[in-house]
Amino acid sequence: MIECHEGRAFTILSRIEILRLIDEGKLNIQPFSKRQVGPGSIDLTLGNAFRVFEKISGIIHVKGDPHVERFTKLITIKDGDYLLLMPGELVHGITRELIALPDDVAGWIEGRSSYARMGLMVHMSAGLVQPGTRNRQVLEVSNMSPAPIALYPGVRICQLVLESVRGRARYGGRFRRQRRP
Numbered sequence: 001m002i003e004c005h006e007g008r009a010f011t012i013l014s015r016i017e018i019l020r021l022i023d024e025g026k027l028n029i030q031p032f033s034k035r036q037v038g039p040g041s042i043d044l045t046l047g048n049a050f051r052v053f054e055k056i057s058g059i060i061h062v063k064g065d066p067h068v069e070r071f072t073k074l075i076t077i078k079d080g081d082y083l084l085l086m087p088g089e090l091v092h093g094i095t096r097e098l099i100a101l102p103d104d105v106a107g108w109i110e111g112r113s114s115y116a117r118m119g120l121m122v123h124m125s126a127g128l129v130q131p132g133t134r135n136r137q138v139l140e141v142s143n144m145s146p147a148p149i150a151l152y153p154g155v156r157i158c159q160l161v162l163e164s165v166r167g168r169a170r171y172g173g174r175f176r177r178q179r180r181p
Contacts, residue, residue: 012040013105013162021102027162028100041110041159044095047136048076048153050083051092051181068092074181082150085143090124092181093139093151099160100134103168108161109137115157119145122158129160132170138181 013021015037021027029042036043051072060071072092077083085091101107107129111122124140139158143149151157 011164013164015039018042018162021105026102027105028098030098031096036156038159041161043112043156044097044109044137044158044160046139046151046153046155046157047094047096048079049094049181050075050077050151052083053090077151077153079153082152085120085141085149085151087143087146087148090140090142091151093141093157094181095137095139095158096154098134098136099129101129101131101162103132103170104165105162106131106165107133107163109139110159110161112157112159118149119143120149131165131168 018027018037019034022029022032029036051068051074053072056071075083083091099107109123109127109129111120115122121142121144122139124142126140129137137160141151141157
């Protein structure tokens, strides 16, 4: 258990707890394999859909509720093919897994260290997976290396760290039924 400065405690769920929640039907991940579960996280795989930024002239204003769809296009990559991510480029990917969390569990999307060491940032910000979520997770994938990186659908690209929530809550926001980036 980790104590924060306000006296509240947060607990990261272990492999045993994650598998117990899945066995009890409280946590649902589809598709799922027990091999995805590590000591304190669940590996998630990269899906086939990507939202790619188009070349734009002008300014993207950060105010109000931005709709990234206005300056991006949705593409699909077949299994076995790849999306080439150039240095400094950002794309939105999505997990293959549909995640359904109970009302008393939240999660955090984290990159995998082996890819981070290559300069691949799998989730730039907004990594919180709200309690009661039932969707696929959008990934903000960026290439910080000096060389192009090929992204292959199906690769274990990130991990989901789960923690208990004091009380109950259910996400009901704009992305609650998200199925594509």
